[in-house]
Amino acid sequence: MRRRHFLSQVGWGSFWTTVAAMFAGLARTLYPNALYEPSRRYKIGFPSDFPAGSVTARPEERLFVYNNPGEGIHAISAVCTHLGCVVNRTNEGFFCPCHGSRFDASGRVKAGPAPRPLSWYRVSLAFDGQLVVDANEEVKPGTKFRL
Ligand code: FES
Numbered sequence: 001m002r003r004r005h006f007l008s009q010v011g012w013g014s015f016w017t018t019v020a021a022m023f024a025g026l027a028r029t030l031y032p033n034a035l036y037e038p039s040r041r042y043k044i045g046f047p048s049d050f051p052a053g054s055v056t057a058r059p060e061e062r063l064f065v066y067n068n069p070g071e072g073i074h075a076i077s078a079v080c081t082h083l084g085c086v087v088n089r090t091n092e093g094f095f096c097p098c099h100g101s102r103f104d105a106s107g108r109v110k111a112g113p114a115p116r117p118l119s120w121y122r123v124s125l126a127f128d129g130q131l132v133v134d135a136n137e138e139v140k141p142g143t144k145f146r147l
Pocket of ligand 1: 081083096114
């Protein structure tokens with residue numbers, strides 16, 4: 001192989017490699033770098049699934065659902081406002097096992113490093129009759145959904 005022919009081959013190889021990389025980069029821009037998170041609106045079941053006076057832990061949705069006799073239903077987040085650990089329910093309220101934050105039964109901070117109370121989420125009724133908790137929408141503590 002002559003030197004001129006070899007250099008010509010190297011030059012064309014570099015050219016086509018560059019063109020291929022350019023088109024690969026162009027094709028990559030068609031797929032955005034977005035994270036698709038699951039919905040934070042949860043259908044949690046029918047009202048009859050939550051007897052009066054019950055407190056139901058929903059570990060998948062990380063919340064507690066209360067049915068207060070005569071007052072209505074409310075949902076409190078089980079996610080600690082310090083660093084996001086899941087709190088446990090106690091007789092006095094909630095306890096975070098990670099750094100020891102304590103919350104009263106309505107989610108107010110009683111002790112520990114947690115800076116804010118636990119969130120209360122909006123509860124509503126879907127068309128099919130199931131309760132819906134919208135974790136995207138916080139409500140004022142004490143807000144209850146009446147059937
Ligand atoms: S994550 Fe709950 S106290 Fe730190």
